[in-house]
Amino acid sequence: MVAVLEKYQMLSLAENVVKSALQKGAAEAEAYVYEGQATNVGIERGQITKTNTIIDRGLGVRATVNKAVGFAYTNIIEAQNAVEDTITGALSAARASKRDPDWKGLPRKKMYVAVDKVYDPAILELRSEGLVDIASSMIDAVVSVDKRVFPIEGGAGAAYLSNAIANSNGVSGFEKGTIMECSVATVAKEGNTVTPVCFEFNAGRDRNVDPEWVGKEAARLALNSLKTKRVKTETTKLILTQFALQDLLHFTLINAVKADSVQRKQSPFQDKIGEQVASETVTIHDDGLLPGGLRTWAFDGEGTPQQKTTLIEKGVLRNFLYDNYAAKKEGKESTGNASRAGYLSTPGIEATNFHITPGNKTPDQLLSDVDNGLIIYYLQGAHSSNPISGDFSIVATPAWKISKGEIKHATRGVMLAGNIFEVLKNVTATADNQRQMGQLIAPWILVENVKVIGK
Amino acid sequence: MEDVLANINDVAVQKFGAEYSEARAQKLYKTMLTLKEGRVEAAKQGIENGVALRVLVDGAWGFASVGSFDAEVLMNAVSGACRMAKNAGLRLKTPIKLAEAKTVEDHVQIKPRKTPSSVLMEDKISTALEVNKAALGYDKRVKGCTIDYLDLTGANYFANSEGTRIEQDKLYVWSRITATASSQGLFTFSREEIGSTAGYEVFDSAPEAIGEKAAKRAVQQLGAKTPKGGKSPVVLGPNVVGVFVHEAFGHLAEADLALAGGVLQNNLGKKIGSDLVTFYDDGTIEGAFGSFKYDDEGVPTQKTLLIKDGVVAGLMHNRETAQKFNVESTGNARAENFRVEPIIRMRNTFMAPRDHSFEELVEGVSSGYYFKSFRGGQANLDGTFQVGIQEAYEIVNGEVGEPVRDASISGSTMETLFKVDAVGKDFELWPGRCGKGQTAFICDGGPHIRVKEVIVGGSA
Numbered sequence: 001m002v003a004v005l006e007k008y009q010m011l012s013l014a015e016n017v018v019k020s021a022l023q024k025g026a027a028e029a030e031a032y033v034y035e036g037q038a039t040n041v042g043i044e045r046g047q048i049t050k051t052n053t054i055i056d057r058g059l060g061v062r063a064t065v066n067k068a069v070g071f072a073y074t075n076i077i078e079a080q081n082a083v084e085d086t087i088t089g090a091l092s093a094a095r096a097s098k099r100d101p102d103w104k105g106l107p108r109k110k111m112y113v114a115v116d117k118v119y120d121p122a123i124l125e126l127r128s129e130g131l132v133d134i135a136s137s138m139i140d141a142v143v144s145v146d147k148r149v150f151p152i153e154g155g156a157g158a159a160y161l162s163n164a165i166a167n168s169n170g171v172s173g174f175e176k177g178t179i180m181e182c183s184v185a186t187v188a189k190e191g192n193t194v195t196p197v198c199f200e201f202n203a204g205r206d207r208n209v210d211p212e213w214v215g216k217e218a219a220r221l222a223l224n225s226l227k228t229k230r231v232k233t234e235t236t237k238l239i240l241t242q243f244a245l246q247d248l249l250h251f252t253l254i255n256a257v258k259a260d261s262v263q264r265k266q267s268p269f270q271d272k273i274g275e276q277v278a279s280e281t282v283t284i285h286d287d288g289l290l291p292g293g294l295r296t297w298a299f300d301g302e303g304t305p306q307q308k309t310t311l312i313e314k315g316v317l318r319n320f321l322y323d324n325y326a327a328k329k330e331g332k333e334s335t336g337n338a339s340r341a342g343y344l345s346t347p348g349i350e351a352t353n354f355h356i357t358p359g360n361k362t363p364d365q366l367l368s369d370v371d372n373g374l375i376i377y378y379l380q381g382a383h384s385s386n387p388i389s390g391d392f393s394i395v396a397t398p399a400w401k402i403s404k405g406e407i408k409h410a411t412r413g414v415m416l417a418g419n420i421f422e423v424l425k426n427v428t429a430t431a432d433n434q435r436q437m438g439q440l441i442a443p444w445i446l447v448e449n450v451k452v453i454g455k
Numbered sequence: 456m457e458d459v460l461a462n463i464n465d466v467a468v469q470k471f472g473a474e475y476s477e478a479r480a481q482k483l484y485k486t487m488l489t490l491k492e493g494r495v496e497a498a499k500q501g502i503e504n505g506v507a508l509r510v511l512v513d514g515a516w517g518f519a520s521v522g523s524f525d526a527e528v529l530m531n532a533v534s535g536a537c538r539m540a541k542n543a544g545l546r547l548k549t550p551i552k553l554a555e556a557k558t559v560e561d562h563v564q565i566k567p568r569k570t571p572s573s574v575l576m577e578d579k580i581s582t583a584l585e586v587n588k589a590a591l592g593y594d595k596r597v598k599g600c601t602i603d604y605l606d607l608t609g610a611n612y613f614a615n616s617e618g619t620r621i622e623q624d625k626l627y628v629w630s631r632i633t634a635t636a637s638s639q640g641l642f643t644f645s646r647e648e649i650g651s652t653a654g655y656e657v658f659d660s661a662p663e664a665i666g667e668k669a670a671k672r673a674v675q676q677l678g679a680k681t682p683k684g685g686k687s688p689v690v691l692g693p694n695v696v697g698v699f700v701h702e703a704f705g706h707l708a709e710a711d712l713a714l715a716g717g718v719l720q721n722n723l724g725k726k727i728g729s730d731l732v733t734f735y736d737d738g739t740i741e742g743a744f745g746s747f748k749y750d751d752e753g754v755p756t757q758k759t760l761l762i763k764d765g766v767v768a769g770l771m772h773n774r775e776t777a778q779k780f781n782v783e784s785t786g787n788a789r790a791e792n793f794r795v796e797p798i799i800r801m802r803n804t805f806m807a808p809r810d811h812s813f814e815e816l817v818e819g820v821s822s823g824y825y826f827k828s829f830r831g832g833q834a835n836l837d838g839t840f841q842v843g844i845q846e847a848y849e850i851v852n853g854e855v856g857e858p859v860r861d862a863s864i865s866g867s868t869m870e871t872l873f874k875v876d877a878v879g880k881d882f883e884l885w886p887g888r889c890g891k892g893q894t895a896f897i898c899d900g901g902p903h904i905r906v907k908e909v910i911v912g913g914s915a
Contacts, residue, residue, distance in 0.1 A: 048543050048547070050516035050543065051543045052519065052536075054521075055522065071499040075522040076502065086502070089502075093499060093576060094498070098580065132546075152715035153715060189716060194716055197835055233684070233685070264492065265637065380865075381831065381842070381865070383833070384831030388643075389641065393912030394841060394863070395839065395841040413839050413910070415865055453910065453912060
């Protein structure tokens with residue numbers, strides 16, 4: 001990686017932009033400075049065929065004029081005139097926009113707590129050779145499991161991210177972090193049979209990824225989905241692995257706990273604080289400070305400290321996720337859930353590390369609770385769920401039949417139909433095997449009474 | 456600008472031993488709006504400059520993206536990309552080669568009737584507010600309306616080490632309107648999308664109509680029943696046919712995915728559907744959301760025949776996959792922007808119409824469904840697909856009946872293509888955005904069709 005921008009460079013840019021915006025007539029101003037550097041090595045069709053590096057730096061400016069909000073961004077931050085044009089752009093956008101009577105101002109300054117295990121300097125020193133080694137050992141691990149398995153794509157990547165934020169209320173912060181990941185997608189082929197794509201990965205904030213485990217596990221899943229049998233249409237038990245949960249929850253439950261969804265009457269959790277919305281087995285926190293979490297940062301996209309927020313406690317709905325705007329609308333404080341897509345966007349409410357509390361059972365013990373059911377890995381079509389009602393009607397590719405506590409055989413094209421909020425009420429157990437996938441950190445969970453439409 | 460890029464390519468080839476080098480520079484201008492129930496969340500605008508460099512060294516790709524036109528930054532980037540490609544290539548068994556492509560020198564200018572940059576932000580906001588008013592005013596059960604708007608204009612410069620030099624204007628306008636309705640604890644939602652490469656003039660025709668359309672569908676679903684799960688005959692509207700062509704077949708016909716083990720790899724020239732099935736991917740349709748003149752490898756776009764009368768006629772290629780199949784690139788290499796490398800993407804993908812009227816299609820179904828508009832779709836390399844439906848009706852005794860909500864269809868693509876038993880004479884093309892690691896603007900569509908049997912996902 002090339003030399004990264006220093007803390008003082010990014011902070012002074014942010015602070016100067018705020019000053020300049022106020023001088024140019026903004027009632028309030030906020031500047032967000034971002035740097036991302038990433039190096040990746042890519043696998044295609046069984047071999048390492050490509051590498052890429054990206055250096056992406058930019059500035060996003062929010063300015064308000066008469067309670068109307070404007071935003072402008074640029075990635076030309078070394079040129080003073082481009083920075084000035086961006087400030088002017090934010091102001092002219094605010095002037096063109098409409099007054100928002102609910103706008104109660106930008107966040108105020110609050111203390112940040114230090115977060116653990118989010119930055120590993122070894123990742124910055126990792127050169128492409130190191131990533132080539134990781135990708136190679138992943139490919140070797142896949143092929144070592146069985147000749148019928150083929151690593152179709154994947155790779156290894158290392159990234160450095162930093163951001164600085166300043167606003168006209170005195171907020172001022174800088175932080176940096178690293179992310180390392182490796183992943184591989186596999187299919188197994190035998191005769192004319194091609195399995196669905198299976199996938200495994202490792203991702204974390206430090207350099208310790210386990211490419212051999214990733215390769216072997218991705219190969220094992222593909223191999224085990226070669227031989228399939230049909231299952232019948234019935235209402236049955238499911239074990240949802242993290243892959244399935246991530247797909248199912250992203251478009252439904254996570255939307256439902258965002259305060260703006262609730263305020264806009266687009267959440268089934270409206271007026272349900274204090275009520276039982278899930279089985280007693282379900283406890284969920286949004287934990288923006290989780291040590292080593294993929295979405296762990298000291299402050300969010302508008303400079304508010306991240307925190308641990310209890311959303312569902314033993315099935316009872318306790319709180320929602322807030323940014324500053326949604327919080328102020330209710331006279332509350334932000335939960336530090338304003339998220340940005342780099343410098344290109346204004347902040348919006350998003351979960352940080354959405355943590356479903358694990359249980360005490362090992363995965364095997366969870367399986368042994370299932371006399372008849374399915375274990376679900378990958379889903380197809382979860383994004384076609386009804387995000388508001390939570391109704392879903394999706395395909396599991398593949399799923400495995402569980403009989404008398406044991407995984408018996410794969411099945412393909414099985415449709416699952418139901419409602420995610422009903423699913424939450426039917427969770428009867430959680431395993432102890434939590435892992436993080438994107439914003440979700442969860443164990444396997446056992447659900448009863450889901451309709452499975454066989455083929 | 457092209458001279459700077461050509462110079463970089465020379466350095467890659469002469470100094471670092473690249474077999475091939477290409478450089479792509481972009482200056483992009485964006486305007487974005489998000490309105491929620493008429494509240495302008497923020498009026499947004501931005502400028503981005505950047506260069507993407509891609510080199511082929513010893514049979515492996517090196518790619519670097521920088522947000523700068525500075526000569527020194529670019530020289531560092533190209534040297535780094537060449538070094539990394541060399542490292543990556545050390546264990547290559549099959550080095551990458553590229554199919555031949557004609558060298559091109561061209562300057563493609565877009566002349567829209569209304570360029571989005573000439574329309575004031577105030578006017579864009581007013582138009583969005585009209586759409587919002589029409590949606591929320593349609594019925595008191597309509598509770599929410601989200602409007603996203605984007606326009607993107609700019610210049611794209613391309614040069615490669617073979618002598619191709621292209622300057623190409625970029626222009627996209629896009630909007631998505633989502634309406635939500637609720638009544639007695641039931642929530643429904645509905646989405647409409649507009650997208651064009653022609654100009655801002657797409658918003659000239661009655662913006663309120665599109666707001667009303669989204670609202671009407673959301674309200675209609677409040678009174679809809681849920682479908683019965685299981686096998687059923689269906690009539691699919693152009694919007695659903697489009698997403699089926701795109702998701703269930705189109706991705707399998709992307710040569711990179713075919714090579715990755717997709718089911719089409721060994722089916723070229725083979726019959727995989729009924730005689731009525733003819734599919735194209737066409738980048739030449741004027742103003743369509745997936746159209747452009749040259750792709751991001753400098754190859755001219757074209758109308759590519761994918762299936763003719765049920766027989767697989769071809770795949771979508773870039774220069775790398777074209778070489779493997781011993782054909783020419785079909786001009787499907789697209790990169791979302793300078794941050795990412797070009798990969799094989801669809802353009803405007805559709806089914807060709809035949810001769811049935813809508814009434815004739817429906818008449819043939821004694822008990823089934825009419826699926827008019829989709830909510831989302833996804834496919835797997837093994838040839839299975841799922842498409843969610845946002846507007847559906849029962850068909851009872853050959854007539855369209857009551858509305859149905861939250862349905863989906865799934866099945867095996869090839870089995871389903873054989874079950875297409877009648878194809879309509881109408882035709883519609885719908886804009887959309889496709890995700891494959893990067894976002895691409897596309898269209899898909901076709902006529903109404905009838906399918907003898909698909910799996911309909913019911914509700915619990």
